[in-house]
Amino acid sequence: MKNLHHSAILAMAFMILFSSCASDDDDYRSIPAQNILESRIAELYGSNAALIQPLATDYSLIPNDENNPITQAKVILGKLLFHETGLAMNPNVDDGMHTYSCASCHHAKAGFQSGILQGIGEGGMGFGITGEGRFKNSLYLEEDLDVQPIRTPTALNVAYQDVMLWNGQFGATGTNEGTEANWTVGTPKEVNNLGFEGVETQAIAGLEVHRLLIDEDFILNSDYKDLFDEAFSNVDVSERYSKLNAGLAIAAYERTLLPNQAPFQQWLNGNTNAMNEEETFGAILFFGVANCYSCHSGPALNGMDFYALGMNDLAGENIMTTIDDATKRGRGGFTGNAEDDYKFKTPQLYNLKDVTFFGHGGSFQTIKDVISYKNNAIAENQNVPVSQIPEMFTPLNLDDAQVDAITAFIENALYDSNLQRYVPSELPSGNCFPNADTVSSQDMGCD
Known part of the structure; x- marks a missing residue:
């Protein structure tokens, strides 16, 4: 019955899209494509409201950590700290002092992820236009670089995740309940013990x-003192200006990074002109026969499940560090359970147009490449056992027009073109950002 229902939706969508070929005598009554889409979303979620993202200032509607409620003061402080290159005071090499920030690998011009295949914090130079011009500082040895062994996840829509990173190792609640034995003392995972x-x-x-x-x-000795005082007035002064509180402020800011001006969000809010015909058709397929919604759901079109889809890890002559076995094992590298091996967290789908690397290993160059990969369902990583590939990873049998339509929906309808609203105009330190090395400063015109 489910497949029959999906086929009916697809048939109606085709009828709408190609109605210009029909004669005036055709005896049918067309159903507008937007009505089909709205009916399908209502069937899946109850109404459009279930997929609507709140305004970035509607703190009560944004998913909060009950131990770190979002406040305006925290968001203001976190926004600055996230971009502050003045915090780069613990480099491995003196040349890196005050040259990098959180935003070096998560900046607005690349959809709050890295603009290059392998993100670089300390040890990187340059920015280019959208972060694509960042490169390794020749003074750095591999062991001194701060580079990611996996594609940098976006900071967009993190409010809709209870655990973070591709392997989900960060987070003490929900999905990570029962993983306490893996919160290894002396490693970053120990921070989970804070709860x-x-x-x-x-x-x-x-x-x-x-x-x-x-x-x-x-x-x-900076304007940050007043900002910490405002954000954490309930914390004793002896503990107020701490790494813990800085992290909580950054997290509060990150939770507000919502691409809620994307055309699909506008459509969900009642703007019937927000998406064109092809994007609407793509959405019908996304929530219908293509079955994308079974993994990518909710306001972020993400998921908290982990799957082994057989995608390649970071590889190639431009990779600047060894990719360790734990990283390749994904969720299994964190939990230690063989059944979790090669499984990676379902990513969110907004604002992918500004990057050219997709998949946890960046092995795809376009959004269409990823959709085609899932359509064909042939694993590219021969090191992933067939037994780990889920049964749901089977050919979708979509034709080229359908693949193009889903691509248009994800690439355009899920693209918020105004993410710069989440970026400060300047920092209290006066430093350049997101990077402040000499080449980046020249690229960005902030010498």
Whole structure:
């Protein structure tokens, strides 16, 4: 019955899209494509409202960590700290001092992910136009670089994740209940013991992992003091200017990074002109026969499940670090359970148009490449056992027009063109950002 229903939806969509070929005497009554889409979403979720993202200032409607409620003061502070290159005070090489920030690998011009295949914090130089011009500083040895062994996940829509990273290792609640034995003391995973959700845990751990230092003297002798005082007035002064509170402020800011001006979001809110015909058709397929919605759901079109889809890991002559076995094993590398091996968290789908690397290993160059991969369902990574590939990874039998339509929906209808609203105009330090090395400063015109 389910397949029959999906076929009916597809048939009606085709009828709408190609009605110009019909004669005036055809004895049928067409159903507008938008009505089909709205009916399908209502069938799946109850109404359009289930997929609508709140405004970034509607803090009560954004998913919060109960131990770190979002406030305007925290968001203002976190927004600045996230971009602050002045925090880069713990580099492995002196040349890296004050040259990188959280935003080096998560910046607005690349949809809050990295603009290059392998993100670089310390040890990177340059920016280009959308972050694509960042490269390795020749003074750095591999062991001194801060580079990611896996594609940098976006910071967009993290409010809809209870655990973070491709393997989900950050987060003490929900999905990670029962993984306490893997919160290894002496590693970043130990931060899970603080009891926060994934966004907060990653933000706190990430400050140390990425060699950023919350220095009390720096804070007390800058505008940051007043910002910390406002955001954490309920915390004793002796503990107020801390890495913990800096991480909580950054997490509060990250939770507000919502691409809620994307055309699909506009359509969900009642703008019937927000999506064109092909994008609407793509959405009908996405929520219908293509079955994308079974993994990508909710306001972020993401999921908290982990799957082994046989995609390649980071590889090639431009990769700047060894990809360790734990990273390749994905969720299994964190949990230690063989049944989790090669499984990676379902990503969100908004604002993918500004990058040219997709999949946890960046092995795809376009959104269409990923859709075609799932349509053909032939695993590219021969090191992933067939036994780990889920039964749902089977050919979809979509034709070229359908693949193109789904591509148009994801690429265009899920693209918020105004993410710069989440970027500060300047920093209290006066530093360049997201990078402040000499080449980046020239690229961005902030010498």
